[in-house]
Amino acid sequence: MFALKRFVVALLTLGLWVHPTLERTLEPSPECYSFVESRSSHLLYTGNSSVGNVPILEYKVTELTSFDSEFELRTLDPEGVIFFGDIGGQQNYFLLAVIHGNLSVQTSRGDGQVLVTSGPKISDGEWKKIAVMKQEGAVAVYVGSEAAVTVQQSAESQMAEIGNGFLRISIGDLLPDSGVTLGLNPPLDGCMRSWDWVRQDSSILERTLQDSKVQRCWEHIAPGSYFTGVSSVGFSPLVLLGNSSAELDGADWTLSVELALRTVSARGFLFILVDTQNDYILSLKLNHPSQELMLRLRGTLFWSCSYPQTLCSGESQFLQLQVRPGQLVIGMGVTKATMRLTDGDYELLKRVLSQPGSRVYLGGGPEGVSSFHGCLQAKIQGVNVDLDLAEVKHGDVRSHSCPAALDIRDGK
Structure with a gap:
């Protein structure tokens, strides 16, 4: 079975576009203190949603062999969206976010209610390996080797996994047509690396990083x-x-x-x-x-x-x-x-x-x-x-x- 490699990197309209103001910010200005601003081409910045830069991945469910994903995350931001995904429609969604410095999961239930679960503190500026693993009737989120959060899936979500729809994942914000109400400020000043999204090729993200410096992070950061x-x-x-x-x-x-x-x-x-x-x-x-x-x-x-x-x-x-x-x-x-x-x-x-x-x-x-x-x-x-x-x-x-x-x- 071959996965449909239909990846979309979108700026809220599912088309690649970089705001010209952002590109101008990287032009040199008269300097009095020189330093090497090392923005790495393998580190994806998650906080550009306020200006429209939202990477979105889309996969046909029938072509998937796994729903597991993992990546490393580094942030000093106490609040923001890490990623948002839905499957088979807007009503079956999964949100991974940072709230008050802690990892947080928000997911839909079949009765229309929302389940919010809090995990460990992660906003310390250190790299954290995070894995989202599909289990029987549940989704578990690991930080390192520890199971940090486990949430039960709704029957509708489980049915969608064997349906003919699409799995969509947006990094750093909601999907543009999502009707989910957030109680937080979406942009997360954070960085992502070493990602593996549902065991599929995501080379489109690497190409985006090559093309746009504003999508990159610094190798090392400090508070401020x-x-x-x-x-x-x-x-x-x-x-x-x-x-x-x-x-x-x-x-x-x-x-x-x-x-x-x-x-x-x-x-x-x-x-x-x-x-x-x-x-x-x-x-x-x-x-x-x-x-x-x-x-x-x-x-x-x-x-x-x-x-x-x-x-x-x-x-x-x-x-x-x-x-x-x-x-x-x-x-x-x-x-x-x-x-x-x-x-x-x-x-x-x-x-x-x-x-x-x-x-x-x-x-x-x-x-x-x-x-x-x-x-x-x-x-x-x-x-x-x-x-x-x-x-x-x-x-x-x-x-x-x-x-x-x-x-x-x-x-x-």
């Missing part, structure tokens, strides 16, 4: 968020402020922004508060022409300092920005300054932060304008910012990983 120099993310301020948003009406409210970074190009916006008219109310930028870190308030230069000598040496940089009643405090390395903030400006900042439609951008401006290139970690109100909470993303941003060469922890 990687911005390519033509990318940015935008958030609702109230999402970032969390519980402190309820205190915006208070007279003693304080805004705290902490940034840790390692630059590749010494330019671009690091932080911007944009109002509903798209005006920049508060911004922090690496200004390449003057070689200065610039803080602007309502479009006017409020403070600046020369780049530290270590900015382009590969060392990590740490910035702190605080807005208090009557004061704006900023620090970068050993440089620290305290400026007077008028009551009017203090109230303006609070008002913009509380307005629906305002946004906070990290790593660049709207549409990726004047963007940062390097590894960035941000805290707002003392809480790590999860880029998966962003309302908008521009360009190829890796939310939870950076090349190991830009590891902020190793940057002295």
Whole structure:
């Protein structure tokens, strides 16, 4: 029996297409710190679904001799889809995902209900061998040699395995015509290698990796968020402020922004508060022409300092920005300054932060304008910012990983 080698690598429309913005992110920009950005042609990135890159495999059930699959996975992302499959129609599906850092399985039941089962923690940045094995009336998921999750199959799913339909597998997202409701953010900042899908030839994936660099992963990763120099993310301020948003009406409210970074190009916006008219109310930028870190308030230069000598040496940089009643405090390395903030400006900042439609951008401006290139970690109100909470993303941003060469922890 010969398997029908009908593999489809799709961008939600089952046709190969790479967003031109993503290809531009890999163009070189003026660098102040050079490193080898080794994106391997045998490591498949699973997190491009937000821009339409979803590899999909399709097989005729009658041509299959096995339903077992295995692969190795590496991720630091606490949430996202690893793969989604259905057989004989949308009603018989199987979802393997990461939720709260743990392996999770979601599958359909014959009565229309959904079964969700949680497994071990896997979001530690280490490679994990994962196998999905068909058993009698059940599916078992192994991590290494240990059975992590076992779920019972519905009668409908078992019947579909001997039917005349198709088995479809999408990597990193749902199938485009799936009606499944997810309680998670699909893109998984993760990497896959050494795959074997239902014991069939999947060389189309290797060809995709050869053709498209944005589908590749780095050989080694470190925690952080990687911005390519033509990318940015935008958030609702109230999402970032969390519980402190309820205190915006208070007279003693304080805004705290902490940034840790390692630059590749010494330019671009690091932080911007944009109002509903798209005006920049508060911004922090690496200004390449003057070689200065610039803080602007309502479009006017409020403070600046020369780049530290270590900015382009590969060392990590740490910035702190605080807005208090009557004061704006900023620090970068050993440089620290305290400026007077008028009551009017203090109230303006609070008002913009509380307005629906305002946004906070990290790593660049709207549409990726004047963007940062390097590894960035941000805290707002003392809480790590999860880029998966962003309302908008521009360009190829890796939310939870950076090349190991830009590891902020190793940057002295």
